[in-house]
Amino acid sequence: MAECLEKIDLNSFTWRKIREIDLDLEYAVPIPKPIANTLLKELEETLCYFTGDLAQIKVFGKVYPLPRQQVAFGDPGITYTYSGITVPALPWPPLVLSLRDFLYKLKGIKYDFVLVNKYKNGNDHMGEHRDNEPDLDPNFPIASVSLGAERPFVLKHRDARKPKPFRKAIPKVTVILGHGSVLLMNPPTNEKWYHSLPTRKKILGARINLTFRKMCVKNVR
Numbered sequence: 001m002a003e004c005l006e007k008i009d010l011n012s013f014t015w016r017k018i019r020e021i022d023l024d025l026e027y028a029v030p031i032p033k034p035i036a037n038t039l040l041k042e043l044e045e046t047l048c049y050f051t052g053d054l055a056q057i058k059v060f061g062k063v064y065p066l067p068r069q070q071v072a073f074g075d076p077g078i079t080y081t082y083s084g085i086t087v088p089a090l091p092w093p094p095l096v097l098s099l100r101d102f103l104y105k106l107k108g109i110k111y112d113f114v115l116v117n118k119y120k121n122g123n124d125h126m127g128e129h130r131d132n133e134p135d136l137d138p139n140f141p142i143a144s145v146s147l148g149a150e151r152p153f154v155l156k157h158r159d160a161r162k163p164k165p166f167r168k169a170i171p172k173v174t175v176i177l178g179h180g181s182v183l184l185m186n187p188p189t190n191e192k193w194y195h196s197l198p199t200r201k202k203i204l205g206a207r208i209n210l211t212f213r214k215m216c217v218k219n220v221r
């Protein structure tokens with residue numbers, strides 16, 4: 001599989017820039033459909049997801065089951081704390097590592113951590129949040145690789161969420177994340193914009209998303 005990713009012609013697709021106030025995104029579909037299909041199938045067959053406490057989320061002190069499945073991989077010693085839980089980075093599976101290496105070829109960034117989210121159908125979702133935890137190095141983009149069912153990814157500026165007198169009329173930005181796509185969220189997007197993957201009841205197919213991240217050096221124990 002790694003060889004298939006290595007063979008992708010970097011001139012065979014184009015990056016689309018999406019700009020708004022404080023928002024800087026780059027979107028492309030660099031992974032051709034046959035390769036994306038194989039990647040999805042292999043990930044479906046090989047990945048196991050967190051269970052127990054690591055399959056829960058804390059919101060305003062209350063604990064809920066995650067409305068999706070999740071697992072994390074990364075370089076030795078890395079942990080990631082978000083929404084009240086700390087997840088350990090499991091050792092890189094070869095296929096996920098080959099995607100990390102593909103991103104290095106694409107953008108010259110060597111990511112050291114990835115959070116994998118599996119949405120079994122359109123009922124599974126992710127609520128509005130920012131990936132601005134202190135564990136993350138804010139100088140690097142987060143790179144989101146999507147495989148499987150196409151889903152809208154919705155971004156909302158933090159000033160558009162404020163109570164009325166302080167609220168700014170900044171429109172939402174929606175990006176449809178396709179099979180084999182890569183979305184780069186460049187700084188300061190993550191600081192200033194919330195993002196979510198809302199439910200879409202009519203979507204029956206599964207989707208796997210991998211968000212590659214660069215950790216602060218202090219978090220590598």
Ligand SMILES: O=C(O)CCC(=O)C(=O)O
Binds near residue numbers: 211
């Ligand atoms: O599945 C997606 O595209 C969203 C993932 C996400 O928001 C995250 O990992 O923080």
